Amino acid sequence: MSTRLVVLISGNGSNLQAILDAIYYKMLDAQVVGVISNRKDAYGLARAAKVKVPTRYLPLAPYTADGRGREAYDADLAAAVREFKPDFVVLAGWMHILSPAFLDHFGYRVINLHPALPGQFPGAHAIADAYAAFQRGEIKQTGVMVHLVPDAAVDAGPIIASEEVRIDPRDPLESLTSRIHNVEHKLLIQALRRLIQGDE
Numbered sequence: 001m002s003t004r005l006v007v008l009i010s011g012n013g014s015n016l017q018a019i020l021d022a023i024y025y026k027m028l029d030a031q032v033v034g035v036i037s038n039r040k041d042a043y044g045l046a047r048a049a050k051v052k053v054p055t056r057y058l059p060l061a062p063y064t065a066d067g068r069g070r071e072a073y074d075a076d077l078a079a080a081v082r083e084f085k086p087d088f089v090v091l092a093g094w095m096h097i098l099s100p101a102f103l104d105h106f107g108y109r110v111i112n113l114h115p116a117l118p119g120q121f122p123g124a125h126a127i128a129d130a131y132a133a134f135q136r137g138e139i140k141q142t143g144v145m146v147h148l149v150p151d152a153a154v155d156a157g158p159i160i161a162s163e164e165v166r167i168d169p170r171d172p173l174e175s176l177t178s179r180i181h182n183v184e185h186k187l188l189i190q191a192l193r194r195l196i197q198g199d200e
Helices: 014-024 043-050 061-065 069-082 126-135 173-198
Strands: 003-009 030-037 055-057 088-091 110-114 141-148 159-166
Touching (some): 014 030, 014 043, 014 173, 030 069, 110 173, 126 141
Parallel strands (some): 088 110
Antiparallel strands (some): 110 141, 141 159
């Protein structure tokens, strides 16, 4: 039986599309059983709906507005994810730090994709931060990593796969961003395949 994936997104969903394509072309023995977004206008929801993958929209704002807070949100998010009975939860452009109220339900089964090398440039602006560091002469390359998320540390955890991306002095930020996204799509599939085959 193929591995069940729930994908959490916040935006365009290009990495979700990479997963869906890899499954379609039988490069990945898995099925996306659910997609959850914390943003209503995330295009990834449309990508999922197009191939009849169930979707959920679960915004954080009501929880902060009425005082329930992030832990209550994460607990409800965990409950929503558990309904899909996933083998792994993939954070593919999910712009929200998860607390133990979520992570404790999926021990070593939450996978994050981050556009930086291990130990470098945590947070939401990793590509721009790396580009600025390059311009200051501090680095010559950046990269992409896929890692497990055992706790609430930001963009840290056991590494599943990583790949360097050289920065060309002639690169504008947009070009570097595009090349990093291309590596993300490939590396995420490699990492998922490694995890899935390791479970067999």
